[in-house]
Amino acid sequence: QLQVQESGPGLVKPSETLSLTCTVSGGSISSSRYYWGWIRQPPGKGLEWIGTIYYSGSTYYNPSLKSRVTISVDTSKNQFSLKLSSVTAADTAVYYCARRMGITIFGVVAEGWFDPWGQGTLVTVSS
Amino acid sequence: DIQMTQSPSTLSASVGDRVTITCRASQSISSWLAWYQQKPGKAPKLLIYKASSLESGVPSRFSGSGSGTQFTLTISSLQPDDFATYYCQQFYSYSTFGQGTKVEIK
Numbered sequence: 581q582l583q584v585q586e587s588g589p590g591l592v593k594p595s596e597t598l599s600l601t602c603t604v605s606g607g608s609i610s611s612s613r614y615y616w617g618w619i620r621q622p623p624g625k626g627l628e629w630i631g632t633i634y635y636s637g638s639t640y641y642n643p644s645l646k647s648r649v650t651i652s653v654d655t656s657k658n659q660f661s662l663k664l665s666s667v668t669a670a671d672t673a674v675y676y677c678a679r680r681m682g683i684t685i686f687g688v689v690a691e692g693w694f695d696p697w698g699q700g701t702l703v704t705v706s707s
Numbered sequence: 708d709i710q711m712t713q714s715p716s717t718l719s720a721s722v723g724d725r726v727t728i729t730c731r732a733s734q735s736i737s738s739w740l741a742w743y744q745q746k747p748g749k750a751p752k753l754l755i756y757k758a759s760s761l762e763s764g765v766p767s768r769f770s771g772s773g774s775g776t777q778f779t780l781t782i783s784s785l786q787p788d789d790f791a792t793y794y795c796q797q798f799y800s801y802s803t804f805g806q807g808t809k810v811e812i813k
Binding site: 617626627628629632640642643676681683685690691692693694695696697698699700 | 708737739741743749750751752753756757762794796798799801802803804805806807
């Protein structure tokens with residue numbers, strides 16, 4: 581059964597870059613059927629999609645975060661990664677990685693729902 | 708951007724109750740909607756995809772309906788394990804989540 585797991589520092593200083601890695605086990609990140617995504621959840625608040633990557637390296641970002649986000653994939657390690665630059669306290673959140681189902685909408689392959697999710701990792705932005 | 712609005716924000720119910728949560732999209736998203744359940748300290752769990760398809764292993768008391776801009780998640784008979792927060796997600800254009808509906812014990 582496929583599993584995803586986040587890893588990375590739990591504390592990041594303001595203005596620095598947050599870096600997280602998601603390791604995929606029990607399946608290949610290079611499957612053409614799936615995308616891979618990052619979602620975050622500030623403490624006590626709702627879910628926010630950050631961005632998605634395909635194994636080929638194609639990326640799709642939330643317009644509100646696009647200027648600060650980079651998502652990359654390493655197929656040799658079955659991992660994908662998130663970098664969020666110039667962080668502030670507002671970026672403090674639980675960060676989740678997840679597999680995203682690929683679907684066909686009007687003949688075009690697009691991103692669907694998230695399943696499964698990692699357990700999440702809390703990243704706090706503080707000096 | 709497509710906005711997703713859930714109602715109510717909080718719902719108080721008893722075991723055995725029929726519960727309905729509504730999700731409204733700011734524009735038509737066809738049937739490109741999913742529902743998730745989240746318990747405190749845990750990751751969201753997929754319940755429903757493409758508006759009405761039940762994820763494998765999810766109890767049949769959960770059902771989803773709707774298309775266009777109005778969607779509902781129904782729990783036919785609320786069980787103790789169902790007290791949680793529920794989120795809708797559109798994937799017609801990028802991805803947006805609703806703000807969540809907390810189902811609490813009455």
